[in-house]
Amino acid sequence: MVMDALAAPAPPVVDFDKTVKILFPFELLAHIVGYIGDDNDALRNLCLSSRALHAISYPLLFALRDFRALQYAHLKPFLPYVRELRISWKPDMQRDRDAEVLARSLQPYLSSEATPRLQKLIIRGISADGMAYLNTLSPALNSFASLTSLLLNETYHRDMRDVQVLITSLPHLAHLSLNALTWISPDFNECPDSESTEFLDRPALRSLRVSPVYPSCMLPLLTWLARTPTACTLQTLEVPATARIGPDALSHFGQSVRHLSVPMRGLRPTLFEKYTSLESLDVYVGIDDFLTQQYARLPEVVEVLPCRGTLRNLTIHIPHEATVTVGGPSDVFGRLDDILFGPAKAVNDEATPGHEESPPFSFAMLREFKIVFQTAGMAKMQDREDTDWCERLQMWRASELGKLAIAFERDETMAYAFACRPGVVPKNAIRL
Numbered sequence: 426m427v428m429d430a431l432a433a434p435a436p437p438v439v440d441f442d443k444t445v446k447i448l449f450p451f452e453l454l455a456h457i458v459g460y461i462g463d464d465n466d467a468l469r470n471l472c473l474s475s476r477a478l479h480a481i482s483y484p485l486l487f488a489l490r491d492f493r494a495l496q497y498a499h500l501k502p503f504l505p506y507v508r509e510l511r512i513s514w515k516p517d518m519q520r521d522r523d524a525e526v527l528a529r530s531l532q533p534y535l536s537s538e539a540t541p542r543l544q545k546l547i548i549r550g551i552s553a554d555g556m557a558y559l560n561t562l563s564p565a566l567n568s569f570a571s572l573t574s575l576l577l578n579e580t581y582h583r584d585m586r587d588v589q590v591l592i593t594s595l596p597h598l599a600h601l602s603l604n605a606l607t608w609i610s611p612d613f614n615e616c617p618d619s620e621s622t623e624f625l626d627r628p629a630l631r632s633l634r635v636s637p638v639y640p641s642c643m644l645p646l647l648t649w650l651a652r653t654p655t656a657c658t659l660q661t662l663e664v665p666a667t668a669r670i671g672p673d674a675l676s677h678f679g680q681s682v683r684h685l686s687v688p689m690r691g692l693r694p695t696l697f698e699k700y701t702s703l704e705s706l707d708v709y710v711g712i713d714d715f716l717t718q719q720y721a722r723l724p725e726v727v728e729v730l731p732c733r734g735t736l737r738n739l740t741i742h743i744p745h746e747a748t749v750t751v752g753g754p755s756d757v758f759g760r761l762d763d764i765l766f767g768p769a770k771a772v773n774d775e776a777t778p779g780h781e782e783s784p785p786f787s788f789a790m791l792r793e794f795k796i797v798f799q800t801a802g803m804a805k806m807q808d809r810e811d812t813d814w815c816e817r818l819q820m821w822r823a824s825e826l827g828k829l830a831i832a833f834e835r836d837e838t839m840a841y842a843f844a845c846r847p848g849v850v851p852k853n854a855i856r857l
Contacts, residue, residue, distance in 0.1 A: 492527070495534035507540045512559075514550035523555030537568040545574035546595075553581045553609050560587055563594035574600040582608040585645055589624045598628040603646065605638040629654035632661035633678075640670045651677040664688060666709035666742070672696055689714045692722070694729040703732040710743040724760040737792045739765070745798035745812070745833070758796070758819040765794060766822035794823050799836035809833060 487506040491513070494500050518526050537543075546566075548559070566572070572595055582588050585608060592598065633655070637643035650656075656677075661684040664674050672691040679699025686707040714720040723741070730736065765788045796816055798804070804812075813831045823829035 492535075493530045495539065496530045501539070504539050505541055508542050509545040509547060510540065510543055511547045512549070512551065513547070514552075518552075518555070523552045524558040527551075527555055527558050531562060535562060535565050537565075537570065541571070543569055543572050545576070545600075546572060547576045547578070548580055549576075549578040551580050553583045553587075556580055556582050556587060556591070560590045560594070563590065566594045567596060569595070570597060573597050574602075576602040576604075577606050578602075578604045580606045582606065584608050584610040585642070585649075588646060589649065593624050593627045596627065599631040601628065601630050601632070602634040602636075603643065604634075604636040607639045607642045624649065625653055627653060629658045631658060632663070633659055634663040634665070635670070635674055636665045636668045637670055640673070643670055644673060647674055647677045657681055660684065662686070666711060675700075689719055689723065692719075692726050694726050697726070697730055697732075701731045701735075703730070703736050705738040705740070706730075706732075706736060707740045707742065710741060712744055712747045715747050721757060723757055724764055727761060728764045733788050734790060736788055737790055738795070739788075739791060739793075740795040740797060742797045742799060742834075744836070745800045745804065745808075756819075758816060761794070762820040762822050764788075765791060766820075766826060766828070791828065793828055793830055794820070795830040795832060797832045797834055799834055801836065803835065804833050 483503065484506045487503045489509040489511065490500075490504075490507045491511050494507075495504065512527070514523070548556075551559070575592065575595060575598055577588075577591075587608065588606065592601065628650075630650070633650070635643055635647065659678050659681050662674070662678055662682050663686040664670070665686075666688045668674075668688060672693065675685075675687065675696045680701055682700055683702060683704045685700065685703055685705070687709070689708055689710045690713065692708075708723070708726075710720055710723070727739070767787065798812060816831055817824040817829060820829050
């Protein structure tokens with residue numbers, strides 16, 4: 426046996442100094458690397474590890490760039506990977522130098538040839554002079570075929586027309602987000618002339634997010650957008666919980682909207698008359714809605730929704746701490762259970778010829794009713810189980826049908842909101 430062992434061929438020696446080839450499919454590697462797309466350090470390490478990962482990591486590493494990167498010659502080979510371009514205020518723009526810094530970095534470097542894959546433009550904190558300069562780049566912006574998203578956050582403009590010029594300079598704009606923008610014109614209540622035909626050909630938005638700090642500036646913009654093709658093409662309308670114009674924003678759109686997110690504050694049943702094609706609806710209940718008893722009107726709003734034949738997902742976001750410390754109508758979810766999953770009322774009498782049987786419940790197409798409890802910190806497992814048990818008792822019809830879902834999500838704003846109320850401070854609240 427010893428002789429046989431000595432005569433046997435030696436096992437192959439693995440040379441770890443040689444480069445190890447990666448035999449995984451390119452698509453699988455791209456899928457794996459996509460999960461660390463926000464970690465720049467990890468992406469840099471992958472770029473140095475192998476040629477295969479180098480080719481996959483570079484598009485993710487350079488997907489989001491600041492506009493100052495356009496002027497550097499050593500970055501030009503990587504600009505075709507840019508998908509999001511961020512134009513934001515930095516200390517080098519002090520003393521009203523926004524336009525000067527923008528001109529040095531954007532002109533003549535901003536072009537569809539340099540960044541052919543540019544999809545999203547993010548503008549934040551730019552002054553009125555800087556935004557006026559961006560409007561002079563309309564010919565360059567007009568050449569981008571893949572630029573479909575625009576985000577304006579805390580931007581200042583000379584007047585409403587400057588905002589319109591920027592938006593209409595993007596011919597393929599489909600996604601627009603507006604937050605805390607204002608203009609320096611003293612006439613804050615200016616509304617577009619109902620007979621004017623200027624700026625009515627564009628945009629044709631598919632999604633719109635409005636989170637205004639200055640409603641007097643946002644409402645004229647919504648009035649204008651309602652006269653553009655957006656009125657017929659808009660599919661997603663999002664009004665965050667902190668927005669002040671939730672009810673006012675709804676009246677400008679309607680039938681084409683499929684997905685709607687809106688705060689409970691100020692909602693009235695009549696606001697949903699035109700929303701006949703909704704497929705998903707998210708309602709955000711705030712702490713103040715408990716104090717003003719607006720929360721108790723939630724069943725009234727849901728009961729008159731004109732989209733019973735299309736609504737598939739209904740989600741209620743509610744502060745968990747408020748239900749415990751402030752209190753609220755305990756029968757709200759029980760009433761919703763009756764409205765959503767109770768027996769539907771027969772339209773015709775049974776003796777009437779041609780009578781058709783009513784659906785098993787009113788919202789027959791509803792797939793899921795979801796209650797999301799927002800917490801300032803991580804909820805304990807016992808609290809989760811108790812809340813889940815209580816809600817399933819109140820909504821027993823939805824629970825039996827398997828259509829009720831209970832979830833918890835962390836909301837950082839809750840910590841600050843409760844910290845402002847003496848004697849009501851969550852255990853994990855952020856203390857300033």
